[in-house]
Structure formats: C-alpha cells, structure tokens
Amino acid sequence: MLSIEQKHKIVRRLIKLRIGQIIINEKYRKGSFKVPIHLAFGHEAIAIATNFVRAKGDFLVLSHRNIQYNLDSALSLRHHIHEYMLSPTGTSHGKHGSMNLMNPREGIVYTSSILGNNLSVGTGLSLSQKIKGLENSVTFVVTGDGAMEEGTFYESIEFSKSNRLPLLIIIENNEWSLATKRHERRCNIELKKLSEAFGSGYSHLTGNNVFHYIDELQKARANALKNLCPWCIEVQISTLGDWRMKTQEHPDGKFVNYHGGPAPTVELAKGIYIENDSRDPVHVISCEFGEEFIRKMESEILNEVKMDIEI
Numbered sequence: 415m416l417s418i419e420q421k422h423k424i425v426r427r428l429i430k431l432r433i434g435q436i437i438i439n440e441k442y443r444k445g446s447f448k449v450p451i452h453l454a455f456g457h458e459a460i461a462i463a464t465n466f467v468r469a470k471g472d473f474l475v476l477s478h479r480n481i482q483y484n485l486d487s488a489l490s491l492r493h494h495i496h497e498y499m500l501s502p503t504g505t506s507h508g509k510h511g512s513m514n515l516m517n518p519r520e521g522i523v524y525t526s527s528i529l530g531n532n533l534s535v536g537t538g539l540s541l542s543q544k545i546k547g548l549e550n551s552v553t554f555v556v557t558g559d560g561a562m563e564e565g566t567f568y569e570s571i572e573f574s575k576s577n578r579l580p581l582l583i584i585i586e587n588n589e590w591s592l593a594t595k596r597h598e599r600r601c602n603i604e605l606k607k608l609s610e611a612f613g614s615g616y617s618h619l620t621g622n623n624v625f626h627y628i629d630e631l632q633k634a635r636a637n638a639l640k641n642l643c644p645w646c647i648e649v650q651i652s653t654l655g656d657w658r659m660k661t662q663e664h665p666d667g668k669f670v671n672y673h674g675g676p677a678p679t680v681e682l683a684k685g686i687y688i689e690n691d692s693r694d695p696v697h698v699i700s701c702e703f704g705e706e707f708i709r710k711m712e713s714e715i716l717n718e719v720k721m722d723i724e725i
C-alpha cells in the first residue's frame with residue numbers, strides 16, 4: 415500500500431515527464447536536435463510504474479520509443495536534451511542520441527532501434543543473471559504491437575519459459591506501427607491465449623492509472639520470480655498528439671499517427687492536458703487529486719525547469 419507522500423512523489427514524476435516531453439517537443443519543432451525522436455505522450459503511466467517497480471539489480475531493455483523511461487530516469491531534463499543534441503554533456507555523453515539511448519547506472523542496460531532485437535538481447539541478459547546466480551534479478555523488456563510481429567517475440571517467450579527465466583515483456587499496444595493500424599496489416603493475436611500456450615503469465619492493463627499499473631506490475635514481477643517464467647503485460651495505449659487529415663473520404667479528418675517527429679497538436683501554451691479522458695494519464699490522476707493540485711504542481715515544476723534550461 416502506497417503512502418500519500420509516495421503517491422504525491424509519483425504524481426510529481428508523471429507531471430514532470432509530461433512537461434519534459436512538451437518542452438522537448440517545442441525544441442524539436444524548432445529544429446534543435448540532431449536525431450529523430452519518437453515521443454511518447456500518453457505512455458507516461460506505464461513508464462513511471464515500470465521505473466517505480468524495478469528493483470535494484472533488475473534490468474530494463476528498451477526500443478526506439480524510449481523517451482518515457484529514459485527521461486524519467488535522467489539526472490535532469492538538461493542532460494536529456496543535451497543527449498539529443500549529441501553533446502558530451504548528454505545522459506550518454508552524446509553517443510546514443512534517441513533511438514539507442516540507455517542509462518546503465520539507472521538499470522537501462524540496452525536499447526535497440528532494430529525492431530524486436532531487444533527481446534532476444536533481454537532474454538540473453540536474463541539468462542546471464544541466472545548463470546551468475548542473481549536469483550532476484552528480473553529483466554523488463556519493452557516492445558510495441560508492431561514488434562510483436564517479429565519472430566524473436568515468440569522465440570523469447572519460448573526460450574525464457576524453457577530456461578526458467580523471469581522475463582517481464584511489456585507490450586505497449588498503441589494499435590499502430592508506422593502508418594498502419596494493426597487491423598490493416600495483420601490478424602488479431604490473442605496474447606492471453608498465446609501466453610497460456612507457452613505457460614507464460616499474462617496481464618492486461620487499461621485505463622492509464624499509474625497506481626493500478628504499479629499494483630499489477632508488482633504482482634507480475636513477484637509471480638515471474640516465484641514461478642520462474644516469462645510474463646507478458648499487454649498495455650492498451652494511445653500515443654497522443656496526433657493530427658487529422660481532411661480528405662474527400664474523411665471530411666471530419668482521418669487520424670494520422672505521427673509515429674516519429676514532433677507532435678503536431680501539442681504545445682506548451684496549451685498546458686499539460688492533451689485529452690480529457692482515460693487515454694491521457696494526466697487526466698486520470700487529475701480525476702483522483704483534483705485539477706487545482708495538478709495545476710499547482712505543474713507551475714512548480716515549470717519554474718524548476720526554467721531554472722535548469724532555457725525554454
């Protein structure tokens with residue numbers, strides 16, 4: 415059970431992550447960065463929950479869309495921004511940029527821009543922990559619904575089950591892969607049944623409530639360790655900040671997933687809320703703590719950020 419102080423700290427991290435992304439988006443739009451970035455508005459609840467639940471000695475293994483995990487773990491927004499400028503003062507000394515950004519000091523030991531590659535690397539890392547006798551170490555791998563189509567997804571579940579490895583696979587299912595919606599490109603994959611077929615655990619997370627996600631991840635981590643098996647955690651996510659293209663066929667606008675690049679509809683001047691429903695983790699915590707509390711936190715964090723970087 416989280417204390418109210420712990421809850422406030424978590425809310426603060428979530429708002430800080432949203433503000434950090436908004437500021438990066440502004441700078442991105444102005445052409446300040448040397449690398450392409452995949453923003454993750456709407457992915458904040460699962461990222462904060464994962465970083466909160468990870469124990470010392472656990473590994474986190476990421477893919478191209480990793481800002482939500484890395485920015486929350488970064489020493490400061492300034493260090494993170496410097497990394498995107500490929501500056502030696504960046505989080506990773508300007509060597510990894512965005513799509514391969516890792517932070518081993520904070521347990522983010524590998525990040526890959528090669529779709530699906532992080533699953534096999536994560537499985538191997540988990541095996542190495544077992545060989546070293548580090549029995550309490552869990553490896554978290556984050557992937558998307560598109561990456562699930564890579565063969566290594568299935569091989570990694572099979573391998574970690576066969577070798578009794580506690581591997582937590584977090585699938586951020588935003589229903590999109592580049593410019594195609596899931597149903598446009600493939601059949602539905604019933605991940606619950608697939609997990610059962612391998613003897614892997616499965617959890618389905620919806621609603622973007624960071625505290626609920628923490629609960630569920632803690633249970634999944636404990637179960638994966640107890641049963642020494644992989645655990646798939648499918649998280650329903652909407653990547654926010656999209657735009658709508660008016661066409662003859664879609665006079666009200668066809669949804670366009672911006673995948674990478676600046677989010678066209680997000681602006682610092684509009685504040686930290688992007689949607690007024692459960693797709694937006696900021697809206698969800700606002701329902702629990704009240705808008706006034708969130709706005710106060712927003713302005714405190716913005717003041718801190720202004721002292722740290724030039725907006």
Ligand SMILES: Cc1ncc(C[n+]2csc(CCOP(=O)(O)OP(=O)(O)O)c2C)c(N)n1
Nearest residue numbers: 479527528529558559560561588590591592
């Ligand atoms: C092996 C490989 N194939 C193709 C790509 C190109 N690519 C980059 S991101 C992406 C789509 C990823 O979709 P998803 O896993 O759903 O993540 P999302 O971007 O939606 O968060 C593709 C096909 C790649 N990076 N690596």
